Amino acid sequence: AQASLAQAIHILASYLLQALAGQPDLRGQFAAAMSGVLSMLCVASAFPILGVGTSSSATLGASEFGADDECVVENGGNSSECALNALQHRGLKRTSVEASKANTSAEAEGSQLPWGCSGCMQGNSPPGVSLSSTSTEHRPIYHFMLNCWNSCGKKSGFCSWCGPGNACCRYMYPGDPPECKTVSYFPVLSWHTCTSPVQRAAPPAPAPALGPVAPGVPSSVPGTTSREGEDYQPVNRALAAPSDAPLLTFYMYRAMGDNDYAPENVNTASLAGIMWYLHNEVVVLTPRKFGITRIVRMKVQTKAPAPLHDVGMNFGVRYAFDSGRCTGPWSCDKQFGNYGYFVGCNNVGDFPTEKWSKANHYADAIWYSLPGPCSNRKFSQHDSTCLSTSPGGACAGEPTGRGNCTYSATPAGEIRIDELEGIVNYKLFALTGGREYVHTLDRGVNLHFWDGKTDPARCAQRVKAAEDLFAAKYGPAEPLETPKCDFWRRGFYGSSPA
DSSP states (O other), X not given: OHHHHHHHHHHHHHHHHHHHXXXXXXXXXXXXXXXXXXXXXXXXXXGGGGTOOOOTTOOOOGGGGTTOTTOOOOTTTXXXXXXXXXXXXXXXXXXXXXXXXXXXXXXXXXXXXXXXXXXXSOOOOOSOOBHHHHOTTTOOOSSTTSBOTTTTTSOOEEOGGXXXXXXXXXXXXXXXXXXGGGOXXXXXXXXXXXXXXXXXXXXXXXXXXXXXXXXXXXXXXXXXXXXXXXXXXXXXXXXXXXXXXXXXXXXEEEEEOSBOOOSSSEEEEOHHHHXXXXXIIITTSSSOGGGOOXXXXXXXXXXXXXXXXXXXXXXXXXXXXXXXXXXXXXXXXXXXXXXXXXOEEXXXXXXXXXXXXXXXXXXXXXXXXXXXXXXXXXXXXXXXXXHXXXXXXXXXXXXXXXXXXXXXXXXXXXXXXXXXXXXXXXXXXXXXXXXXXXXTTTEEESOOTXXXXXXXXXXXXXXXXXXXXXXXHHOSOOOOOOOOOOOOHHHHHTTOOO
């Protein structure tokens, strides 16, 4: 019996490690082997690895694993750790001491890695709820992220145009009815939009409907108007009128965890920029920094306000955000007053992150900033006053180039990082010694997707792999050309940057 048990554990560990090493042809065999082995084993300490709860009485003593030379009993012969060690030990043998120390120390210190980009791409989010209840692929909200004010009869509250039981509400708007006060997630922060309140009631008589938009990949409605922003009275009167700047349409990407939050007061990137960020800041830690699990694509339209376009730019400086608050460089409010709530950009390696000029090997890596309401405060400090006085640049429909209407963004799909890398189960991968990327080794452990960070050809292959995965899930992308980041520091700031 002992020999059979030891052999079973060997089989399970072997298939597990091979599957997690990125060999898809073994996944089916692994699943079958797992089913057979687990039917033989009633080992409670092995089940937490697989996320399965068991009774504490279903445990076996350490002596029953004695014949298994892969089982390392530590902590004075603690039998509850033995089965877990048996599954992990072979994988951990393949993890170098250097790799283990690199990730463990960085995680324990909770500090920025010296080769990282510090505040260039914050992973902070406003109040939201879990992906399971708000994912754009699952929520029953019609006309997602669109302006619902006119379509719901210029009234907030329950509205059938938003879908059964849903409501037209605005983030922190004091005049909205009680059901809007129970909304925990707003897809946008700057206008009335369709939401799913906790308080449920029979919806009112149907409003004029345009038909539901396919969940997950809705489209904007050009010309949609809103009462929001009507009290925007900029000191620079050129910002009160639409601009003649060109309308730019392209994709932006966000690295996110399993929470949804609005694309306002955040940093985004080109696909190459996201891959740089993941490579340098996220996959070097186990578990990943900020719990990032996916790459979210957005179709974005931008239009520069007249004062910015007059100095020859479609984009201003790329600001960083900390929990929704614009942190510079220098004064955000001053430049928003001069140029409106512009979309910012910088090429990785250019100001304000020029120190990475020699560390970037991803061609066309660009980062962006999208200013939203109350950008001079953290999310926890928002109120209705700052929503009015600091409206941000997001607008429903096609942006006009007015100082408070410089960009719009709609979802255009997402991919999971595990799927991109070929990881079947991230938790098992990490438990058995896998590491996505170790900076000091320039490679992963039991994974090779991120190997060769300084090789431009391999970096291009990684970007192409992400493009191909989006295409496989959503069909060929629209032929949208990423515009040049034309921010010019001297032209923007003149002689007085502060």
